[in-house]
Amino acid sequence: MAQQIDDLKVLLRQKKLFILKPPMLKYFATLGVLAGCALAGVVWSLWQIQQGTVRVGWIGLFFSAVVLLLVAYPRNWRVDRLISLIIDDHWIYLVNGPKNQALGIRRDQLVAFNKQRMPGHDGAILGFSLDLHLGAEELFQLQQQLGARQESWFEVGDQIYRIGFTCNWHGRKKLIREIGRLLEGGDDKLDELKLALSN
Structure with a gap:
């Protein structure tokens, strides 16, 4: 008979477990780099708008802001989801x-x-x-x-x-x-x- 677990926190309290999830350092470093690149894209896009390259600036601002919001969403920083x-x-x-x-x-x-x-x-x-x-x-x-x-x-x-x-x-x-x-x-x-x- 299979054992059904409806809350992972209960299972993760056990000490002697092997857990297949991303390495913490690699995962958070990758998210940090993505957040930094997205923030840099937002700044660059705002600078382009100020310089008069409005269309390119707004397109860059839109995509950079979307990536930044996705990365900043707290749920995405929970390694247990993976x-x-x-x-x-x-x-x-x-x-x-x-x-x-x-x-x-x-x-x-x-x-x-x-x-x-x-x-x-x-x-x-x-x-x-x-x-x-x-x-x-x-x-x-x-x-x-x-x-x-x-x-x-x-x-x-x-x-x-x-x-x-x-x-x-x-x-x-x-x-x-x-x-x-x-x-x-x-x-x-x-x-x-x-x-x-x-x-």
Whole structure:
């Protein structure tokens, strides 16, 4: 039976977790650069308007202001929205970050860890995938709670479904090597994995 999580904060209070989310420094640095470029675009556009290049200035001001507002929106600074996978001692949690929900699948239901790249339903290149043994009820929960489309999972065997993940701003080779060690090596690899991905 799958474990349904309706509030990620409850799950994230646990200490021994591997969480697949963007590295904090890289994520916030990227947002900071985008905000700086957008602000510079606003200033440049206002200067163009003052210089008499009105059309170019207003076009630049519009697009720069839109980008600045999007970056400044507080929700976009919440890294937890980008969590896609959580692993603990006994469960693999498939996460819908924007909805703040997760679906826990027992680790003994993992059939295979696939390291091959594959295209996702939204055009993103998925860095790895997990083959999970899911019953009808678990599959229904996956579709309903996480909003999984038919393209994002597909049946590769009798009640075995392949779920793909992006590398979420991590280097692909390092990420799949460490996740592979965790899934194959057991619970004692959790601390090693978190340490390796933080460097």
